Amino acid sequence: MRKDIIIKLENVWKTYLMGEDNYVHALRGVNLEVRKGEFLAIMGPSGSGKSTMVNSVGCLDVPTKGKIYLESHDISKLHESDLAQIRGRMIGFIFQQFNLINTLTALENVMLPMIFQGMIPEERDERARELLEHVGLGDRMHHRPSELSGGQQQRVAIARAIANDPEVILADEPTGNLDSKTGNVVIDYLRKLHKEGKTIIMVTHDSNVAKAAERREYLKDGIIVKSL
Amino acid sequence: MIKDYFILTFRSLRKRKIRSWLTMIGIFIGIASIVALIGLGEGLRETINSQFGFLGTDILAITASGGLGPPGSGVVDSLTDKELNELKRVKGIEGAAGRIMESVKIVFNKKISFSYAISLPDGDDRKILEHVMTMEAQKGRLLEDGDKNVVFLGSMFFDKDNTFGKIISPGSKVEILGKEFRVIGIMEKKGNPMLDSVVFMNEDDLRNLVDRPKDEYDIIGVRFSESADINKIKQNIEKRLRKIRDVKEGEENFAVETPASMLEQVNSIILGIQIFVYIIAGISILVGGIGIMNTMYTAVVERTKEIGIMKSIGARNSTVFTLFFIESGLLGTVGGIIGTIIGFLAATGLALIGRLILKSELITAYFPMGLIIGAILFSFILGSFFGTLPAIQASKLNPVDALRHTK
Ligand SMILES: Nc1ncnc2c1ncn2[C@@H]1O[C@H](COP(=O)(O)OP(=O)(O)O)[C@@H](O)[C@H]1O
Ligand SMILES: [Mg+2]
Numbered sequence: 001m002r003k004d005i006i007i008k009l010e011n012v013w014k015t016y017l018m019g020e021d022n023y024v025h026a027l028r029g030v031n032l033e034v035r036k037g038e039f040l041a042i043m044g045p046s047g048s049g050k051s052t053m054v055n056s057v058g059c060l061d062v063p064t065k066g067k068i069y070l071e072s073h074d075i076s077k078l079h080e081s082d083l084a085q086i087r088g089r090m091i092g093f094i095f096q097q098f099n100l101i102n103t104l105t106a107l108e109n110v111m112l113p114m115i116f117q118g119m120i121p122e123e124r125d126e127r128a129r130e131l132l133e134h135v136g137l138g139d140r141m142h143h144r145p146s147e148l149s150g151g152q153q154q155r156v157a158i159a160r161a162i163a164n165d166p167e168v169i170l171a172d173e174p175t176g177n178l179d180s181k182t183g184n185v186v187i188d189y190l191r192k193l194h195k196e197g198k199t200i201i202m203v204t205h206d207s208n209v210a211k212a213a214e215r216r217e218y219l220k221d222g223i224i225v226k227s228l
Numbered sequence: 229m230i231k232d233y234f235i236l237t238f239r240s241l242r243k244r245k246i247r248s249w250l251t252m253i254g255i256f257i258g259i260a261s262i263v264a265l266i267g268l269g270e271g272l273r274e275t276i277n278s279q280f281g282f283l284g285t286d287i288l289a290i291t292a293s294g295g296l297g298p299p300g301s302g303v304v305d306s307l308t309d310k311e312l313n314e315l316k317r318v319k320g321i322e323g324a325a326g327r328i329m330e331s332v333k334i335v336f337n338k339k340i341s342f343s344y345a346i347s348l349p350d351g352d353d354r355k356i357l358e359h360v361m362t363m364e365a366q367k368g369r370l371l372e373d374g375d376k377n378v379v380f381l382g383s384m385f386f387d388k389d390n391t392f393g394k395i396i397s398p399g400s401k402v403e404i405l406g407k408e409f410r411v412i413g414i415m416e417k418k419g420n421p422m423l424d425s426v427v428f429m430n431e432d433d434l435r436n437l438v439d440r441p442k443d444e445y446d447i448i449g450v451r452f453s454e455s456a457d458i459n460k461i462k463q464n465i466e467k468r469l470r471k472i473r474d475v476k477e478g479e480e481n482f483a484v485e486t487p488a489s490m491l492e493q494v495n496s497i498i499l500g501i502q503i504f505v506y507i508i509a510g511i512s513i514l515v516g517g518i519g520i521m522n523t524m525y526t527a528v529v530e531r532t533k534e535i536g537i538m539k540s541i542g543a544r545n546s547t548v549f550t551l552f553f554i555e556s557g558l559l560g561t562v563g564g565i566i567g568t569i570i571g572f573l574a575a576t577g578l579a580l581i582g583r584l585i586l587k588s589e590l591i592t593a594y595f596p597m598g599l600i601i602g603a604i605l606f607s608f609i610l611g612s613f614f615g616t617l618p619a620i621q622a623s624k625l626n627p628v629d630a631l632r633h634t635k
Contacts, residue, residue, distance in 0.1 A: 055628050060540055060627045081544055087539075087540065088542020088543075095540075099536075099631070101534055102243075102534075103239040103242075103243050113542050116538075116542040116543050116544070116547060117542060160541065
């Protein structure tokens with residue numbers, strides 16, 4: 001495996017069994033390489049397997065068949081406890097529905113990944129504050145998600161995604177629930193992270209949004225059909 | 229880290245305030261009734277311990293009737309002077325004093341009442357008895373060697389609501405079995421109805437009054453060194469008395485009561501009452517526990533998405549388990565703390581009412597520290613126990629499936 005490749009998928013299949021003898025193939029032999037520091041957009045129609053692919057890269061799910069390499073380690077056959085470990089340290093997720101925890105404040109949401117990694121309280125408190133300042137929410141730290149706009153919530157999610165300083169950011173339709181103006185703000189932050197050297201994989205429907213990326217891959221029926 | 233988990237858990241409990249409280253009701257009731265009961269039982273035991281009948285706790289009582297039946301009530305073979313002297317020589321015994329006890333008719337203010345008269349020995353034995361019974365005079369003075377035709381009375385006689393319709397105080401003259409006695413003092417209130425209505429007399433006075441021969445006793449109190457093995461002494465005494473009285477083992481016409489054996493009887497009565505209520509409390513705790521389990525299962529379903537989110541940002545299965553486990557433990561603990569407070573208040577209130585109605589100091593509530601800590605610890609364990617299965621279920625959720633969960 002080439003040294004500058006951080007993520008590599010080799011003939012990755014994901015098959016769901018829906019009732020008796022009804023197999024749904026979400027991925028049908030995906031091959032993909034992502035360079036370190038690359039900004040990649042994954043496009044394709046709904047149900048084409050984009051989320052499934054991103055989730056398997058992010059160690060949330062294991063493929064039915066094939067291999068996934070993360071920094072040259074094969075993660076396709078690891079157990080949940082190891083996956084959780086890698087996920088917590090190397091991956092930052094950003095979701096379409098923001099997925100913040102409603103009972104916690106913005107600050108606490110950002111601290112959570114650091115709590116799970118056992119970071120000491122003073123450090124993580126300071127870092128969480130810095131990160132929220134960084135995404136322009138220094139004055140909203142003690143607000144709960146329900147007291148924030150969609151764009152603000154997504155910025156909290158960005159801060160949370162980079163809390164443990166991961167190598168890879170996985171953004172699954174990060175602008176899907178936002179209007180184009182607030183969506184652009186979010187994309188600008190992703191660009192900024194890209195400039196700082198993070199590897200970013202972003203799923204999107206929107207070709208305008210996809211322009212922010214260096215490369216675009218098109219997925220259809222669980223397989224990559226086109227690359228730009 | 230655990231501290232953070234507690235904070236996280238606390239947040240989610242607070243969000244579901246009403247359901248959390250409802251869940252805890254079962255635990256409240258169970259723990260409250262257990263705490264109240266043990267508190268009252270312990271109170272009773274404590275009073276009995278501290279006001280041990282006509283004895284003290286480092287004293288053995290030998291009666292000729294057997295059992296706890298009041299001596300002097302038609303006793304078959306009274307204890308004798310000879311037996312008393314033999315007992316003094318039994319190994320481990322420091323001293324022994326004989327006493328007699330009679331049911332007497334008392335007349336005062338033209339009204340009649342019946343009570344027990346008990347003799348007090350002369351000399352050192354008197355001092356020892358006064359000490360072990362913590363006898364003190366609230367009015368007048370205690371009896372002394374050489375006092376004649378005087379009595380020392382239990383506190384009930386000094387009560388304005390006594391059966392004579394008039395307070396008896398030091399200096400009053402009372403008629404006992406037709407003979408006039410002067411009251412020399414009133415004992416401090418003991419809270420024990422039998423002790424508070426007793427008539428103390430010097431031994432010679434009582435013997436003359438009821439015409440009992442010089443060498444007869446109804447009860448012999450034996451004092452032993454603190455280091456001695458009480459059961460061993462009891463066996464020695466029994467062996468010696470069987471020999472003197474020429475009776476076989478199992479056919480004794482006497483009884484040796486140790487404080488322990490008396491306490492056992494009291495305890496077994498308390499226990500009998502308690503078992504019944506424990507069963508009810510146990511059922512309510514079980515229901516409470518199942519309530520916690522149900523709430524936790526609901527919480528797992530409701531928070532499936534949240535579990536997915538936490539896993540996506542690095543929470544491990546063990547982390548998720550711990551969070552839910554703490555949550556159910558906390559439900560149990562808070563329920564237990566509140567239950568303990570309710571139980572404490574209920575028992576204290578009941579004891580107060582009981583004292584007012586029955587006019588007996590025997591009814592008190594007593595809460596040893598161990599009971600309080602034990603009750604709270606128990607409810608924590610209970611909550612955790614019933615939360616274990618839901619917590620395992622939460623921890624095993626597949627992250628992607630959990631994230632796809634709507635809401
Ligand atoms: N847990 C699952 N169980 C069954 N089918 C699933 C599951 N997850 C995804 N699928 C199916 O796999 C296909 C791809 O889904 P997904 O990756 O979410 O697509 P996309 O993100 O491109 O819209 C869809 O047909 C979807 O219904
Ligand atoms: Mg999707």
